[in-house]
Amino acid sequence: xxxxxxxxxxxxxxxxxxxxxxxxxxxxxxxxxxxxxxxxxxxxxxxxxxxxxxxxxxxxxxxxxxxxxxxxxxxxxxxxxxxxxxxxxxxxxxxxxxxxxxxxxxxxxxxxxxxxxxxxxxxxxxxxxxxxxxxxxxxxxxxxxxxxxxxxxxxxxxxxxxxxxxxxxxxxxxxxxxxxxxxxxxxxxxxxxxxxxxxxxxxxxxxxxxxxxxxxxxxxxxxxxxxxxxxxxxxxxxxxxxxxxxxxxxxxxxxxxxxxxxxxxxxxxxxxxxxxxxxxxxxxxxxxxxxxxxxxxxxxxxxxxxxxxxxxxxxxxxxxxxxxxxxxxxxxxxxxxxxxxxxxxxxxxxxxxxxxxxxxxxxxxxxxxxxxxxxxxxxxxxxxxx
Amino acid sequence: xxxxxxxxxxxxxxxxxxxxxxxxxxxxxxxxxxxxxxxxxxxxxxxxxxxxxxxxxxxxxxxxxxxxxxxxxxxxxxxxxxxxxxxxxxxxxxxxxxxxxxxxxxxxxxxxxxxxxxxxxxxxxxxxxxxxxxxxxxxxxxxxxxxxxxxxxxxxxxxxxxxxxxxxxxxxxxxxxxxxxxxxxxxxxxxxxxxxxxxxxxxxxxxxxxxxxxxxxxxxxxxxxxxxxxxxxxxxxxxxxxxxxxxxxxxxxxxxxxxxxxxxxxxxxxxxxxxxxxxxxxxxxxxxxxxxxxxxxxxxxxxxxxxxxxxxxxxxxxxxxxxxxxxxxxxxxxxxxxxxxxxxxxxxxxxxxxxxxxxxxxxxxxxxxxxxxxxxxxxxxxxxxx
Numbered sequence: 001x002x003x004x005x006x007x008x009x010x011x012x013x014x015x016x017x018x019x020x021x022x023x024x025x026x027x028x029x030x031x032x033x034x035x036x037x038x039x040x041x042x043x044x045x046x047x048x049x050x051x052x053x054x055x056x057x058x059x060x061x062x063x064x065x066x067x068x069x070x071x072x073x074x075x076x077x078x079x080x081x082x083x084x085x086x087x088x089x090x091x092x093x094x095x096x097x098x099x100x101x102x103x104x105x106x107x108x109x110x111x112x113x114x115x116x117x118x119x120x121x122x123x124x125x126x127x128x129x130x131x132x133x134x135x136x137x138x139x140x141x142x143x144x145x146x147x148x149x150x151x152x153x154x155x156x157x158x159x160x161x162x163x164x165x166x167x168x169x170x171x172x173x174x175x176x177x178x179x180x181x182x183x184x185x186x187x188x189x190x191x192x193x194x195x196x197x198x199x200x201x202x203x204x205x206x207x208x209x210x211x212x213x214x215x216x217x218x219x220x221x222x223x224x225x226x227x228x229x230x231x232x233x234x235x236x237x238x239x240x241x242x243x244x245x246x247x248x249x250x251x252x253x254x255x256x257x258x259x260x261x262x263x264x265x266x267x268x269x270x271x272x273x274x275x276x277x278x279x280x281x282x283x284x285x286x287x288x289x290x291x292x293x294x295x296x297x298x299x300x301x302x303x304x305x306x307x308x309x310x311x312x313x314x315x316x317x318x319x320x321x322x323x324x325x326x327x328x329x330x331x332x333x334x335x336x337x338x339x340x341x342x343x344x345x346x347x348x349x350x351x352x353x354x355x356x357x358x359x360x361x362x363x364x365x366x367x368x369x370x371x372x373x374x375x376x377x378x379x380x381x382x383x384x385x386x
Numbered sequence: 387x388x389x390x391x392x393x394x395x396x397x398x399x400x401x402x403x404x405x406x407x408x409x410x411x412x413x414x415x416x417x418x419x420x421x422x423x424x425x426x427x428x429x430x431x432x433x434x435x436x437x438x439x440x441x442x443x444x445x446x447x448x449x450x451x452x453x454x455x456x457x458x459x460x461x462x463x464x465x466x467x468x469x470x471x472x473x474x475x476x477x478x479x480x481x482x483x484x485x486x487x488x489x490x491x492x493x494x495x496x497x498x499x500x501x502x503x504x505x506x507x508x509x510x511x512x513x514x515x516x517x518x519x520x521x522x523x524x525x526x527x528x529x530x531x532x533x534x535x536x537x538x539x540x541x542x543x544x545x546x547x548x549x550x551x552x553x554x555x556x557x558x559x560x561x562x563x564x565x566x567x568x569x570x571x572x573x574x575x576x577x578x579x580x581x582x583x584x585x586x587x588x589x590x591x592x593x594x595x596x597x598x599x600x601x602x603x604x605x606x607x608x609x610x611x612x613x614x615x616x617x618x619x620x621x622x623x624x625x626x627x628x629x630x631x632x633x634x635x636x637x638x639x640x641x642x643x644x645x646x647x648x649x650x651x652x653x654x655x656x657x658x659x660x661x662x663x664x665x666x667x668x669x670x671x672x673x674x675x676x677x678x679x680x681x682x683x684x685x686x687x688x689x690x691x692x693x694x695x696x697x698x699x700x701x702x703x704x705x706x707x708x709x710x711x712x713x714x715x716x717x718x719x720x721x722x723x724x725x726x727x728x729x730x731x732x733x734x735x736x737x738x739x740x741x742x743x744x745x746x747x748x749x750x751x752x753x754x755x756x757x758x759x760x761x762x763x764x765x766x767x768x769x770x771x772x
Contacts, residue, residue, distance in 0.1 A: 009414075014417075014630060016415065025408075025411045025631055026409065029400045029401070062586050063609060064628070064629070066626040067609040069608075101606060190627075192627060198629070199448075199630050200627075220487060222456050223456045239452075241399065241586075242585065243584070243587075245632065323417050
């Protein structure tokens with residue numbers, strides 16, 4: 001691959017950013033307390049609501065996804081408040097730590113990594129009573145697992161009258177998440193994943209039920225104080241200076257998402273993921289996530305015997321200009337991960353599988369060389385992407 | 387002024403951003419856990435240390451300035467800890483609120499707005515004992531006041547063995563602030579002011595003395611947990627996904643600052659401010675800040691009799707494409723504010739004064755038309771900027 005060939009970013013975030021979105025960042029600076037900004041902010045939040053599929057309030061936040069999670073937690077958790085968190089990877093672990101950092105009690109449901117919580121498991125914990133919220137990571141970026149029973153958990157939260165928080169950072173805009181229909185009270189999104197925007201922004205939706213809790217909760221917060229965001233949003237402003245270029249980028253990305261349409265977008269992610277999964281299985285590779293909970297946006301592949309992810313990743317980068325991720329936390333050195341996010345299309349899949357087959361062949365992994373590519377191509381054609 | 391003439395941003399942040407800095411934002415996305423980022427991060431923090439004039443640890447933070455202040459406070463304030471805060475405007479008030487939001491006790495020294503605290507006032511409060519930190523806003527953006535006795539307050543903090551926190555957000559990179567020499571334990575900077583970078587980043591410096599306190603302090607924090615920033619910085623990474631385009635922009639701006647040199651940069655801000663002040667006084671305008679504490683980076687001008695800042699600002703914008711700010715908090719509707727920040731040069735001063743004279747003439751303000759421009763020109767020539 002030529003040295004000046006641009007890298008193909010197949011990370012589970014940040015992702016490839018369309019030039020249209022990039023260019024939006026270099027718009028001239030405007031006054032964030034002036035009419036131009038207010039007009040822009042109004043459209044931005046309307047388009048965010050479209051992707052959240054909600055009538056709830058939504059706010060863009062100048063911080064990374066982790067800041068968005070802290071915003072959710074610090075606004076609803078007071079000292080000793082109980083929050084149920086199913087833990088099946090690095091990010092759900094982090095979510096439970098955030099609850100505790102703000103004085104809450106995280107009631108963890110420990111799930112085998114690679115699997116996802118069931119509605120029954122959540123219900124069982126709620127029966128013990130006195131739980132303020134259930135907080136679920138929709139897509140565990142560290143394991144490639146999507147919790148597919150979000151709607152059912154939403155029904156249970158309603159039944160037990162507790163708040164329902166969904167950390168959707170790595171999947172938002174790439175898979176189904178009708179916030180209102182599924183009864184999600186607080187949903188958190190990140191810019192640098194399926195929204196194909198550079199990193200640095202989060203977004204959050206807040207239901208009426210959540211506002212009632214927020215108004216009564218005393219906790220440590222200032223930068224993430226949602227009441228202030230609501231006050232300022234009433235005049236289409238942010239309480240503190242917004243990260244303007246990233247706001248502009250997100251605005252442009254949301255326009256592109258509306259142009260494509262949510263359903264088409266989700267389908268494209270699903271089809272690309274299907275092509276990857278079919279090809280990878282054909283190549284004798286073993287996947288970390290259990291089949292029923294496999295993610296359409298992050299694919300976690302166990303290291304093949306006697307080959308390290310470091311070897312694979314470095315050959316992919318140097319010889320094919322493709323960037324994929326390693327494992328996180330306790331999974332470091334055991335797997336590599338491919339993001340299927342944002343702009344992802346048939347050519348990305350083909351180029352990645354092609355390079356991966358070449359790489360594995362050179363590393364003496366035993367598989368039928370060429371079968372992966374063939375399978376990917378067939379699947380993509382069947383899905384209407386080729 | 388032609389409709390397509392770009393606006394001249396004379397706000398006290400965000401400011402005009404050089405094209406070189408803008409263009410840095412559209413560099414391709416890279417892996418924030420890869421070698422390219424680590425190399426970049428190393429250079430970025432080295433250049434930040436140059437501007438902080440420190441050997442302390444420094445960290446860029448993906449948030450606005452207010453997030454940077456929260457980072458400082460939430461890492462050193464535990465329940466009931468006393469922090470002395472001189473309050474002389476909106477941002478020092480906000481600083482004291484942040485202390486309280488995180489369970490601390492803010493001991494406010496109330497200063498007349500338009501004036502600044504004296505070392506004696508700080509010393510007097512410290513004599514009562516048991517104070518954990520003194521936190522000072524170096525430049526009150528809301529009033530155009532710079533606290534000129536930072537070094538002396540630093541000496542007092544050392545004498546009473548308490549931490550010294552300086553919120554330098556709106557002045558950092560535009561006026562003298564040798565962090566080590568003045569004994570500042572925690573200093574906070576913002577990207578969108580004198581650093582001529584778009585909004586969305588803060589930066590913070592942490593002394594050895596501050597680390598000892600941070601390590602022992604239990605408070606509510608997660609996104610801003612400095613221990614995590616230190617851990618990850620040891621391998622030239624950030625704990626959470628960084629706002630890459632803004633990091634790239636800041637990196638480029640810091641290179642430009644090194645090229646110009648700190649002393650030349652401070653002098654340029656000072657000379658432009660002097661030209662503004664001389665011209666504005668000649669134009670019979672009244673300044674909000676007392677003369678000895680006038681800021682070189684923000685100029686606050688009281689509304690002339692029977693003229694509103696709204697009238698002035700809207701004419702400046704519509705007829706001259708110049709953006710200036712109004713008042714904040716209780717000063718809203720009483721003044722307008724001009725930023726003298728970042729790229730500011732002789733032509734910015736001349737264009738602004740020219741437009742302001744024209745505007746005030748049309749609004750029937752009584753002054754010797756043309757004297758302002760003449761004075762600005764003379765001052766700039768004497769200062770070597772024309």
